[in-house]
Amino acid sequence: MPHALIQKVPSPETLEDASLTIDRRTTLRWLAAAMAAAAPLAACGETKSGFVWAVPQPITGKGYGKDPSLMDPIVPWPLTLTKAELAACAALCDLILPADGDAPAATAVGVPAFINEWISAPYPDQQADRALIIPGLAWLDAEAKSRSGGVFAKIGEASQKAIADDIAYKGKVKPGMEKAGDFFARMRSLTMGAYYSTQEGWQVIGYPGNTPGSGPYPGPTPEAIEHIKGVIEKMGLTYAQP
Amino acid sequence: MSPGPASAIDFDEGEGLDWPDSRIRGEAMVTTADDKFDAVIVGSGAGGSMAAYMLTKAGARVLMLEAGRDYNPDEAPMLNLAKDAPLRGAGTPDKPFGYYDATIDGGWTIPDEPYSAAEGSEFIWWRTRMLGGRTNHWARNSFRMGPYDFKPYTRDGLGVDWPISYDDLSPWYDKTEKLIGVYGTNTGLENHPSSGPGVLLDPPKFRAPELFVKAGGDALGIPVVPARRAVLTRDMDKRQQCYWASPCGRGCSIGAAFQTTTSLIPWAKETGKLTIQTGAMVYEVLLDKSGKASGVRYVDKASGAHREAQGRVVVLAASTGETARILLNTKPNGRSEGLANSSGQVGRNLMDTVGSGFSAYFPSLEGRPIYNEDGAGGLHAYIPFWQYKEIAAGKIKTPRGYHMEIGGGFGEPGIGSFGGFDGYGAGLRGEVKKRYGARFGFTQRGEMIPNANCYAEIDGEQKDKFGIPTLKFHWKWSEHEYAQVEHFQNAVKELVDRLGGTLLNEVKPPAEAISTGGEIIHEVGTCRMGASAKESVTNSLNRTWDVDNLYLTDGSVFASKAHKNPTITILALSMRASDHIATRLRTGEL
Numbered sequence: 001m002p003h004a005l006i007q008k009v010p011s012p013e014t015l016e017d018a019s020l021t022i023d024r025r026t027t028l029r030w031l032a033a034a035m036a037a038a039a040p041l042a043a044c045g046e047t048k049s050g051f052v053w054a055v056p057q058p059i060t061g062k063g064y065g066k067d068p069s070l071m072d073p074i075v076p077w078p079l080t081l082t083k084a085e086l087a088a089c090a091a092l093c094d095l096i097l098p099a100d101g102d103a104p105a106a107t108a109v110g111v112p113a114f115i116n117e118w119i120s121a122p123y124p125d126q127q128a129d130r131a132l133i134i135p136g137l138a139w140l141d142a143e144a145k146s147r148s149g150g151v152f153a154k155i156g157e158a159s160q161k162a163i164a165d166d167i168a169y170k171g172k173v174k175p176g177m178e179k180a181g182d183f184f185a186r187m188r189s190l191t192m193g194a195y196y197s198t199q200e201g202w203q204v205i206g207y208p209g210n211t212p213g214s215g216p217y218p219g220p221t222p223e224a225i226e227h228i229k230g231v232i233e234k235m236g237l238t239y240a241q242p
Numbered sequence: 243m244s245p246g247p248a249s250a251i252d253f254d255e256g257e258g259l260d261w262p263d264s265r266i267r268g269e270a271m272v273t274t275a276d277d278k279f280d281a282v283i284v285g286s287g288a289g290g291s292m293a294a295y296m297l298t299k300a301g302a303r304v305l306m307l308e309a310g311r312d313y314n315p316d317e318a319p320m321l322n323l324a325k326d327a328p329l330r331g332a333g334t335p336d337k338p339f340g341y342y343d344a345t346i347d348g349g350w351t352i353p354d355e356p357y358s359a360a361e362g363s364e365f366i367w368w369r370t371r372m373l374g375g376r377t378n379h380w381a382r383n384s385f386r387m388g389p390y391d392f393k394p395y396t397r398d399g400l401g402v403d404w405p406i407s408y409d410d411l412s413p414w415y416d417k418t419e420k421l422i423g424v425y426g427t428n429t430g431l432e433n434h435p436s437s438g439p440g441v442l443l444d445p446p447k448f449r450a451p452e453l454f455v456k457a458g459g460d461a462l463g464i465p466v467v468p469a470r471r472a473v474l475t476r477d478m479d480k481r482q483q484c485y486w487a488s489p490c491g492r493g494c495s496i497g498a499a500f501q502t503t504t505s506l507i508p509w510a511k512e513t514g515k516l517t518i519q520t521g522a523m524v525y526e527v528l529l530d531k532s533g534k535a536s537g538v539r540y541v542d543k544a545s546g547a548h549r550e551a552q553g554r555v556v557v558l559a560a561s562t563g564e565t566a567r568i569l570l571n572t573k574p575n576g577r578s579e580g581l582a583n584s585s586g587q588v589g590r591n592l593m594d595t596v597g598s599g600f601s602a603y604f605p606s607l608e609g610r611p612i613y614n615e616d617g618a619g620g621l622h623a624y625i626p627f628w629q630y631k632e633i634a635a636g637k638i639k640t641p642r643g644y645h646m647e648i649g650g651g652f653g654e655p656g657i658g659s660f661g662g663f664d665g666y667g668a669g670l671r672g673e674v675k676k677r678y679g680a681r682f683g684f685t686q687r688g689e690m691i692p693n694a695n696c697y698a699e700i701d702g703e704q705k706d707k708f709g710i711p712t713l714k715f716h717w718k719w720s721e722h723e724y725a726q727v728e729h730f731q732n733a734v735k736e737l738v739d740r741l742g743g744t745l746l747n748e749v750k751p752p753a754e755a756i757s758t759g760g761e762i763i764h765e766v767g768t769c770r771m772g773a774s775a776k777e778s779v780t781n782s783l784n785r786t787w788d789v790d791n792l793y794l795t796d797g798s799v800f801a802s803k804a805h806k807n808p809t810i811t812i813l814a815l816s817m818r819a820s821d822h823i824a825t826r827l828r829t830g831e832l
Contacts, residue, residue: 063334063335063336064328064334064336064337064341065336066336066337066346066347066348066349066352066353067311067346067347068328068336068337068341070317070318070319070322070341070342070492071317071319071322073326073327073328073341074328075328095666095667096666096667096670097666097667097670097671098667098668100668100671103671114330117328117329118329121328121329121334123329123334123335123336124335125332125334126329126334164666168664168665168666169664169665170664188660188663188666188670189660189661189663190657192659192660192663192670192674193330193655193656193657193658193659193660194330194657196655196659196660196674197323197324197325197330197654197655197656197657198323198325199323199325201655202654202655204671205655205674205675205678206612206652206675206678207612207652207653207654207655207678208612208613208614208652209487209614209615209616209652209653209654210321210323210487210488210616210654211487211614212321212485212486212487212488213485213486213487213614214485216444216446216447216475217446217447217475217484217486217617217618217622218447218613218614219446219447219448219449220447220449220450220453220611220613221611221613223611224450224610224611224612224613225450225453227450227610227611228450228451228453228454228610231454231606231607232453232454232457234606235457235606235740235741235742237457237458237460237461237740238457238460238461239453239457240453240456240457240460241447241448241453242427242448242456242466242467242468242623
C-alpha cells in the first residue's frame with residue numbers, strides 16, 4: 001500500500017461532530033479514513049415493526065499480518081461506519097458509559113472511533129460483530145424514528161433510555177427485540193473494554209499497574225493484608241503467609 | 243513394520259535421497275561459506291540454545307540454524323498501552339495471543355506452511371519463526387519432574403519408564419536453574435523435588451487473592467505454595483530483576499523473564515564460537531558413507547537456494563513436531579521410514595498437557611483495597627498435585643496427577659474483560675467497581691499418558707511453500723485424561739465452594755471440557771528416549787540409537803509427559819546431553 005495513504009491522527013472526513021473524532025492515540029495510526037459503508041447484501045429477518053436486520057457487506061481486506069511493528073502499530077484497514085452510524089454509535093456508547101463526576105464519557109476517550117476500527121477489521125470475530133452491530137445501529141435509528149420521530153442521537157436522553165430499557169437487561173428483553181438485546185449486550189461489552197483499557201479508564205476502575213517498580217515485589221499493602229485477613233477469618237478459615 | 247537395524251542400511255553419501263532435493267527444481271546446491279563446524283544445531287529455542295551455550299563454552303565451533311528471522315528483544319513492547327495497538331491488542335488469527343505477544347511469523351497457522359489433522363482428529367500446533375523460538379513468550383513456569391515422573395510405568399503399568407531416574411537429572415536441574423534464574427521455594431512435598439542449597443531465587447510475595455485461596459486450600463488439605471518461574475527476583479549479571487509490570491508474553495528486554503535471546507544465545511556469541519544463520523528452513527539430515535551424520539540441508543529463505551551445512555555432530559532441536567518431520571523427511575536410500583527410525587517410534591507417542599479451567603467469582607473479594615497485583619506477571623502461587631498416596635491406594639480414578647495454575651485480581655482491564663454485565667449508565671459503572679478484583683481462575687495442567695492414537699506422520703498429499711512434505715497429526719485423549727479432568731473439576735468445586743464463590747463457567751463433561759490436542763503448547767514425545775533401540779529413538783543421553791553423532795535436544799525425547807511444564811526439563815536434558823557431546827568432541831570420538 002502506498003505510504004502516502006498513511007495519515008497521522010486522521011479525522012474521518014465524513015464526520016463533523018468533534019466528539020466523534022477525538023483521537024485517543026499517540027502512536028496508533030489508521031491507514032485510511034472512513035469510507036461509505038457498502039450497501040447491505042441481504043435481509044436476514046424482519047421484526048414486527050418491519051425493521052430488516054440486513055447483513056452488511058463483509059470486509060475482505062488484509063489484516064496487519066504476522067510480523068507487524070509492535071512499537072509503531074498501524075491499522076491497515078479502512079474504517080467503514082457512515083456518519084449516521086457513528087452518530088448512533090456515539091449516542092449509545094455515552095448512554096452505556098456517560099460522564100460521571102471525574103469519569104469521562106465514552107466518547108471523550110474515543111470509544112466510537114474504536115468501535116469503527118473494530119467492526120471494520122477483516123478478522124472473523126470482528127466480522128461477526130459487524131454483522132450484528134451495523135444493522136443494530138440502524139435498528140436504533142428506526143426504533144427512535146418510530147417512537148420519537150428522530151434518529152437515536154437526536155431524541156434526547158429520556159427517549160434513548162426508554163429504548164435501552166427494553167433491550168439492556170438479561171431476561172427482561174422485550175419480546176420481539178431479542179436481536180436488539182444481543183446487539184446491546186455486545187455494544188456494552190465492547191464499549192466497556194475500549195473504555196477501561198485507556199489510561200482514563202484505568203483511573204476510573206483503579207488499575208494501578210503496568211508501572212515499573214524496584215526492589216522486591218511489595219505485595220499487598222498493610223491495608224490490603226488487614227482486609228484479606230478479615231475476609232478469611234470471617235469465613236472461619238485461618239490466615240497464613242506461605 | 244520392522245525396518246531392521248540401522249547397520250543394515252547401505253549409505254552412499256546422500257545419493258538416492260528421494261526427496262526433497264534441489265535437483266528437482268534444477269537449482270545448484272550451495273554449501274555454506276564456512277566449510278565445516280564442530281556442531282550444527284537446528285533450532286534456537288530452549289533445547290538448541292542450551293546446546294549452543296554448552297558447546298561453545300567448551301570451545302566448539304557451532305553453527306545454529308533458525309527457520310525464522312533474527313529477533314532483538316528490544317522489539318518487545320514491554321510498557322506499551324493496549325489502546326495503542328489495533329483492536330486494543332485483542333487476539334486475531336494473525337496474532338492469536340494478542341497484538342503485543344512476542345510471537346513472530348507464527349501462531350496456530352503460518353501462511354503456506356500448513357499441517358493437517360487426520361479425519362476424526364483435532365490437533366493444533368503453535369509455531370514461531372524467530373530467533374529464540376517460543377522461549378520469547380512462554381509462561382516461564384518451571385516445575386521439576388520428580389522421581390515418580392521418570393518411572394511412571396513402574397508405578398502404574400501405563401506408558402513407559404524413562405531410561406534415567408530423577409537422580410540422574412537432579413544435578414543438571416540445579417545447574418540449569420542456577421544459570422537461568424528460577425524463583426520458588428523447596429516445599430518438601432511428595433514428588434515435587436527440592437533444588438540444591440542456594441539455587442532458587444526468592445519468590446515474590448503472594449497477592450491477596452492467593453492468600454485467600456491458600457486459606458481455603460489449607461482447610462481442605464490442598465497445598466497452595468509458591469510457584470517456580472524462570473523470572474529474576476534479583477539482578478544476575480547484565481540481566482535485571484523483574485520490575486513488577488509488563489506481561490511476560492510480550493518478551494522481556496531487561497532479561498528478567500528467561501528467554502534464550504537475552505541469555506544463552508548472547509552468552510554463546512560472546513565466546514566468538516557461534517555462527518547463527520536465520521531464515522534457514524532445515525529439511526533433512528546429511529549422511530556420509532559410514533552412516534554418520536555429516537550435516538543438514540536447508541532452504542535459505544531469502545534466496546530460495548538449497549544449502550548444506552556440515553558439522554562433526556548434528557543436534558536437532560527444532561521442536562517436537564519439526565524434529566520428527568526432519569527425521570521422517572530424511573530418507574537414506576529412499577527408505578520410507580526416515581532416519582533414526584529403526585524402532586518405528588519417530589513421530590509416535592505424541593503428548594500434550596491435559597488442560598481445562600474455571601473462572602470463579604468471590605463476593606467476599608468485592609471492594610478490596612487496590613494495590614499493584616501485576617507482580618511478576620504470572621504465577622506467584624500454585625497448587626502442586628497432592629494426592630499421590632490416594633492414587634497409590636487406588637482411592638481415586640485418575641492414574642496421574644496435575645497441578646493448578648491460579649490467578650486473577652487487579653489485572654489490566656482489556657477488551658475481553660467485560661462480559662456478563664447488565665444494564666447501563668451509573669448502575670453499570672458501580673458494578674464494574676464492585677466486581678474488579680473479585681474474579682479468580684483455576685487452570686488444570688495435567689499429565690497425559692502416551693497412547694497409540696496420538697502421533698505425527700508425513701502427510702503424503704501436502705507440501706509447504708518450500709516443497710517440504712508437511713506433518714499430519716493424529717489425536718485422541720483416553721479415559722485416563724478424562725478421569726483426571728473430572729477430578730480437577732470436583733476439586734475446584736470443593737475449593738470454590740469453601741471460599742463462598744461461584745463458578746462462572748458451566749461444568750462440562752470431561753470430553754468437552756478438555757483442551758484440544760496441542761493447545762497447551764507442551765507437545766513432546768515424538769522421538770522418545772529409552773533403554774533399548776527397539777522401543778525408542780534415542781538413548782539416555784539424547785543420542786539417536788541409529789546414528790552415532792546425531793542428537794535430539796528438544797521435547798521430542800520425552801518418554802512421558804508429567805504434569806510439570808516441559809521447558810525446564812528440556813533445558814536440563816539438553817545441558818546434560820551437550821556436556822556429553824562436548825566430551826566426545828574433545829576426545830576426538832566425534
